[in-house]
Amino acid sequence: MRTFLETIFAHSLLAVLGVVPLLIALQLFRTYWRLRHIPGPFWASFTNIPRVLWVKTKQAHLIHQRVHEQYGPVVRTGPNMVMFDDPDAIPIVHTMRRGFPKAPFYDIFKSYTPNGGAVTVFNATDEDALRKIKSPVAPFFSATNAMAFEPIVDEVLECFVKNVNRRYLQHGTIFDLAKWLQYYAFDVMGMLTFSKRYSFLDEGEDVGGMLGAIYTYMENAAPLTQMPWADKLLFKNWLAHAIRRVPSLPILKVVANAVQERQELMEKGVRFSGRPDFLAKFMQLAHENPELPPGIVSNWTFTNVIAGSDSVGIVMTTMMYHLLQNPNSMQKLHAELRSANLSRPHARLGEIQGLPYLDACMWESVRLHPAFALPFERVVPEGGITIGDHHLPAGTWVGGSPYVVNRHKKTFGADAEFWRPERWLEGDEKHKNRLQQSTLTFGAGFRICIGRHIGIVEIKKMISLLVLHYDIQIIDPKLLQVENWWLFKQEGFYVRMEKRAESIIS
Numbered sequence: 112m113r114t115f116l117e118t119i120f121a122h123s124l125l126a127v128l129g130v131v132p133l134l135i136a137l138q139l140f141r142t143y144w145r146l147r148h149i150p151g152p153f154w155a156s157f158t159n160i161p162r163v164l165w166v167k168t169k170q171a172h173l174i175h176q177r178v179h180e181q182y183g184p185v186v187r188t189g190p191n192m193v194m195f196d197d198p199d200a201i202p203i204v205h206t207m208r209r210g211f212p213k214a215p216f217y218d219i220f221k222s223y224t225p226n227g228g229a230v231t232v233f234n235a236t237d238e239d240a241l242r243k244i245k246s247p248v249a250p251f252f253s254a255t256n257a258m259a260f261e262p263i264v265d266e267v268l269e270c271f272v273k274n275v276n277r278r279y280l281q282h283g284t285i286f287d288l289a290k291w292l293q294y295y296a297f298d299v300m301g302m303l304t305f306s307k308r309y310s311f312l313d314e315g316e317d318v319g320g321m322l323g324a325i326y327t328y329m330e331n332a333a334p335l336t337q338m339p340w341a342d343k344l345l346f347k348n349w350l351a352h353a354i355r356r357v358p359s360l361p362i363l364k365v366v367a368n369a370v371q372e373r374q375e376l377m378e379k380g381v382r383f384s385g386r387p388d389f390l391a392k393f394m395q396l397a398h399e400n401p402e403l404p405p406g407i408v409s410n411w412t413f414t415n416v417i418a419g420s421d422s423v424g425i426v427m428t429t430m431m432y433h434l435l436q437n438p439n440s441m442q443k444l445h446a447e448l449r450s451a452n453l454s455r456p457h458a459r460l461g462e463i464q465g466l467p468y469l470d471a472c473m474w475e476s477v478r479l480h481p482a483f484a485l486p487f488e489r490v491v492p493e494g495g496i497t498i499g500d501h502h503l504p505a506g507t508w509v510g511g512s513p514y515v516v517n518r519h520k521k522t523f524g525a526d527a528e529f530w531r532p533e534r535w536l537e538g539d540e541k542h543k544n545r546l547q548q549s550t551l552t553f554g555a556g557f558r559i560c561i562g563r564h565i566g567i568v569e570i571k572k573m574i575s576l577l578v579l580h581y582d583i584q585i586i587d588p589k590l591l592q593v594e595n596w597w598l599f600k601q602e603g604f605y606v607r608m609e610k611r612a613e614s615i616i617s
């Protein structure tokens with residue numbers, strides 16, 4: 112005979128066995144129901160697992176493209192995530208005013224703190240917190256200030272030339288140009304930000320594995336961006352933090368040392384006698400505004416280094432790759448640069464900035480290969496929004512993949528998949544502006560990349576130098592590999608270079 116306790120246990124067990132599946136079914140139904148009017152893959156209505164797996168293939172950009180081809184311009188890719196492919200949606204989602212915050216995608220890039228994660232200008236999801244740390248520094252990134260950095264860029268260019276010539280030109284040695292463009296981009300950013308190079312160019316290698324570590328970090332972080340609660344569960348909580356030490360990126364240690372050195376000088380009353388780099392400006396700002404959060408100087412400095420280095424390297428690699436694959440474009444650009452009667456050895460920015468074909472090649476590279484190639488997710492505000500025929504309720508995460516949006520055929524032409532810089536020159540200034548505003552590579556609206564003017568200076572200076580002074584031969588275009596861990600990086604861009612007869616650089 113059953114005891115009283117056994118009877119209670121049996122009834123409770125039956126109740127639990129009945130209620131739990133019911134609750135799960137209800138929750139799944141609720142999840143599905145909210146965005147049931149948006150087409151998309153079946154499982155995406157219930158779980159984010161498909162989009163995590165897409166990112167894990169390293170080729171999510173191609174899957175996003177296929178998903179749009181199959182389901183249309185507005186697609187549900189997760190229980191609460193909707194993607195668009197039409198540039199017309201850019202001003203709806205990436206507004207110029209506040210009120211359309213970044214989604215929890217960006218929480219993955221915040222290091223853990225008990226009160227919600229360390230916020231930087233890049234990863235801030237709370238717009239009040241963003242305003243406090245972004246408004247004071249935004250003017251430093253203006254187009255005019257970017258031009259003032261030109262002498263520093265020239266110095267690093269010289270270092271690039273010296274080391275590439277010494278190592279590879281004499282015996283026609285093959286090397287990976289993508290790596291060297293990345294070294295240049297990092298060394299420029301180190302110089303602009305805290306007046307130090309990391310010595311990648313001098314040593315001709317990824318010193319201390321600093322760059323590799325950034326990539327490994329992105330490889331781990333990118334899948335989590337698609338399921339942010341998993342990051343909270345696995346890494347961003349006090350327990351996980353107590354039992355495992357999250358290793359800091361080695362490059363940030365170099366940056367932290369530079370900041371500390373400068374702070375020690377300041378405390379000793381020694382005035383920094385170097386050029387007014389970003390760090391000097393950040394320190395002065397923090398000194399004059401004690402209400403700014405502690406650690407803000409390191410925070411701004413880290414953001415510059417992380418946001419503004421790999422991205423620039425990626426654009427330059429794209430541009431050189433397509434120029435070498437398209438001799439007609441290379442010849443046109445070479446002819447334009449030659450007839451511009453440029454200063455030697457380094458063209459002045461004022462001389463190259465307005466060159467139409469150089470500009471067209473740059474924008475075509477920016478369009479074809481966005482340095483960050485997953486959707487820039489935002490949270491739909493109160494009242495919802497409408498994209499095409501689809502209403503998205505408040506709280507939905509929405510974003511476009513720059514890779515897909517930048518290939519929108521109605522906007523960019525039937526040949527949008529291919530390299531054709533001329534598309535940027537086939538109309539008046541209005542046409543070019545429209546294409547630029549339809550390109551999502553730098554983001555858009557209120558959170559558009561603030562460093563883009565600086566990036567463009569670095570890119571145009573380097574490409575002019577390479578095209579004007581070197582004959583470059585690509586070894587095997589098929590060796591170029593691309594992997595998309597949000598950072599959309601290339602590798603295996605093997606070339607042989609020799610100086611052009613008319614070159615005067617040594």
Ligand code: HEM
Pocket residue numbers: 232233234245414415418419420422423426481482483487488551552553554555557558559560561562563565566567
């Ligand atoms: C030319 C190559 C570059 C590309 C393709 C690029 C791309 C981007 C993109 C896509 C965003 C917005 C991301 C989003 O909405 O989630 C962004 C933001 C940002 N970028 Fe860049 N970037 C480049 C160069 C730079 C440079 C050189 C710097 C620093 C000097 C920089 C600093 C920043 C910062 C601070 C933000 C955050 C702005 C905000 O959220 O308000 N970027 N960048």
